[in-house]
Amino acid sequence: MNVERAVDPYDWGALLRLLQNSFAYMDGRIDPPTSLHKMDEVKLAKISKKSEIWVIHKGREPIATVNLVPKSGFLYLGKLAISPDYQGKGLARVLVNHACMRAALLGLSQVQLEVRIELTENHRVFAGLGFRKIAEGSHPGFEKITEITMAKDVSGENT
Template sequence: MYPLSPVRAASDDPLIPGILELVQRSFAYMEPRINPPSSMFRLTAASIQEQCLSGEVWTIGKQPDACIFLSDKEDCLYIGKLAVSENMRGQGYAKKLIELAADRARCKGLPALELNTRIELVENHQAFQRLGFAKVAEGRHDGFSEPTYIVMRKYLENLRSNQNPPAVQQS
């Protein structure tokens, strides 16, 4: 078995096409369930290369089997994509990548991790709750009058004395 050790991808990493394929496969199930369509459809090898330069992309495995995209925000580290190959789920890859993200945030002096997940994907809300995230807001995509996603945050222990997230806000 390949070690459960995340590796940071460089913009010229030969795994870039594999990262794109992993995200596309992992997010495909959402297509009939969400509106508007996933940003995954706009993802390209070039945009992953740009993410490697403007933020961070980490992978686990030779295929790769899992990946996470990280971007600095003013008050948190934002998780843009988190994907685990279907045949590798349940082996701790998502947890390992979230732990890595928390370590990266702490190194940067950022007190929290943040991500967005679609309103319709209740199973994702539950999975992220199990990883320590809590809903802090709702948002909507341009052109929509109702919320289309929720914002979830995980406050990092040794950087924040109040671990309770703020009340849910709707934008």
């Protein structure tokens, strides 16, 4: 599968629909709600200029995506989304491997991500992809733990 960077001109509406459809199962399960409820095509295009949005397509339709943001010492992996029709087919592994490759190319030693505390199935998926829990955190205005941070060390090769 080819992983391609989304840059203008791009069908941001199709990518937004992929994200919304992939994250819909979280509605009513996570608190606070996903930031995708405030996302639109213009914001998504702006994000693409400040970070790396990578996409897997089937034909012209995006079926999987991830947002990568270089930070000090690590590459942040956010908004990993797989179309419900393509979940369980190894696309998350393809995108995580791509993130590890990008981190190595950027000279970063780790890929980190945040997972909502309620989404224990996602904790297991990311653990199966080589991530380990390194921290817990709370969203602004919350005293309870709302997310965990997970990390995967990068060796310079796809794992």
